[in-house]
Amino acid sequence: MEENQQEPSFEQLLNESEAREIKRVQPGQALEGKVVMVSKGTVYVDIGMRTEAQLELAEDDERYQALEEGQTIQVFVSKTKQPIGLSLDPVMGYGDMSVVRDAHEAGKPAEGKVQSAIKGGFEVNIAGVRCFCPISQLGFRNDDDRAAAIGQTYEFKIIEFDESSENVVVSRRALIEERREEKIRETRKKLIPGSVLQGRVRDIQSFGAFVDLGGLTGLVHISQLSHQNVARVEDVLEVGQEVEVKLLETRIDNAGKERISLSIKALLPDPWDTLAFEIGQTVTGEVVRISNFGVFINVAPAIDGLLPLRFMKQSGRSVDLDSFEVGQKLEVEVVDINTQDRKIALGLPGWNEEMRSSLKPGDELRAEVIKVIPAGVLVQGLDDPARGLIPKRTLKHTSMKQIVDQFPPQSQHDVILEEIDDRGRYTFSLKGQSESIDGKTLDAFLEQDDALNNNPFASFFKDRG
Known part of the structure; x- marks a missing residue:
């Protein structure tokens, strides 16, 4: 070590430390600090003063759970008296008005935190600027949803701005409606009959399911859910399910409302394309419906045939309708196939046999x-x-x-x-x-x-x- 190089004295080190030390902070001031300790909802942060400042957060707050000792974070001064209070959010009333001004002039949304409920609406903190959101403009329909919004961060549109009086009115609803209209415009470009669309089931009724296509809602009628007979829509779909649908048509009804007809069945393999039955073939089926002119029998997935009264015979003898019941399994013979009309005629085995007597003299x-x-x-x-x-x-x-x-x-x-x-x-x-x-x-x-x-x-x- 050179003779003229001396270790700094304690007095020099103290003076250097005091020179670096922050003497005073201002409300709303943005600082960088280092996490010293995290304990029971209180985060002790070194911001360069003689004592650590304190950041209070709820223990179930995701931001609290992500903090670790030694981590450098950005904070805002919320209280200047000892111990210094800190916030992770800009302190309302000491914010940067330029952020709000730029968003308003550009017509762009600004991110804000719903701070509290006040008369007629809510206080929203945007970059530390106190803004007002009318209750009707928050974008929620009921009080429970509005109450749950406090403490949440959303994007807002600046609908009124007066910098001189620091009067700022914002709306989340206006932004939602603008984005919805834009989504509808994009969706409408895709509404070409025969096109395949992605959607989400938003509601289920006995007659079918309503599907959100992106701002526009279409109906999948129960008859368009499957090639097979569907008794309950709930057996096939559930609310929130993502589905692929084919657009059948769009029309305006007598009330002037737009109706969008969709189909899921049209995108499924057609069972008639792979039907391998032959006339005269015997198959096993299940009775699915009984009418006054015959019995409908399911003979293959999504394919029902009709056993008409005229073929309801065995060895020449007529069989009564009362002999059948829904769910019954039985063997039938394929009498005729009409693939164009999608019809299959069935007969009981022996339907075309002549009646023969078993009598002998003396009987x-x-x-x-x-x-x-x-x-x-x-x-x-x-x-x-x-x-x-x-x-x-x-x-x-x-x-x-x-x-x-x-x-x-x-x-x-x-x-x-x-x-x-x-x-x-x-x-x-x-x-x-x-x-x-x-x-x-x-x-x-x-x-x-x-x-x-x-x-x-x-x-x-x-x-x-």
């Missing part, structure tokens, strides 16, 4: 009178497809009037099958009044042309003649 059955003809009485089995003749000569009454009176159409009688000839013709007798009729007698009768005149079942017998 008894209940039969219904079809008609009285000169040869006797034509009858149809109730529980069997067999139909045939009770010959006149086997009846106790021989006059036609007596036979007609005894056997009115649709009257029912117990009969016995007497014979099935080699032509498949059935001969019956009344139960308890049996007498066989030979085939020659029946052939002789059928050879008489007049015997079959006015007989609606003549073709039945002739086809078997």
Whole structure:
């Protein structure tokens, strides 16, 4: 060490320290300080004075939780008496009016903190300048939301500015409306039928879901949610959900309001494009709806077919509608496919089979009178497809009037099958009044042309003649 270089004396060090030390601070003054200690909501900050200044913050404040010892922060003087009080926000009443002036002249928003509620509105701190926001201009509809806004920071539009009187009126609502109108203008440019848009579900009703497209709201009708039948909109969507939709149309209704129709279904794969059914194929389906003209059956995802009454048969026998219930699983046959109209006709297995009798001579059955003809009485089995003749000569009454009176159409009688000839013709007798009729007698009768005149079942017998 050189001889002329001496260590500074204590007096020199003290003088240098006092020269660097801040003697006095002003309210609202902006300073840089170093965090010395963080303890129970109080932050001790070295701002260059003999004693640390104090910054009070709520322990649940995110800014408080982010502070650490040794960290350099910007602070504002809120109290000049010992201990010096500090704030992280500009101190209202000692602010920079140029910040507000520049924002007003440029028509740009300024960031401000809602300080407190006062008569008719709220005090807003913008760069330390005390501003007034009318209650209607804060942009919240109810008192709870307004109360929750105190202590929060938002952007505001300067709607009145008088620098000489330091009168500043601000509005958050005006800024929200301006941005909403700008968003609507941008969204409207995209409203081209067939375009695909992004949106958010804002409300759900029984008839569909309202989707916010960005300032404009469209409706996805329940029928446009899916290719499958949707019973409840809530089963498919929920409020707040982000969705992709296709624009079907925009129109003005009778009340002059704009209506925007949207579809989610139009963006989903069409199940008809991959349908691989063939006519005659047997498939398993589930009954989804019963009407007076048939039964609707779900045979594939999003594809329902109709089982009409005319195909509601098995082995030639009609099946009653009461035999079906919603949710029932059953096998059906694909009768017809119309991809253009998106329709599938279904039939029960055996729907096109002819009715066949299982009767043999000597069997008894209940039969219904079809008609009285000169040869006797034509009858149809109730529980069997067999139909045939009770010959006149086997009846106790021989006059036609007596036979007609005894056997009115649709009257029912117990009969016995007497014979099935080699032509498949059935001969019956009344139960308890049996007498066989030979085939020659029946052939002789059928050879008489007049015997079959006015007989609606003549073709039945002739086809078997």
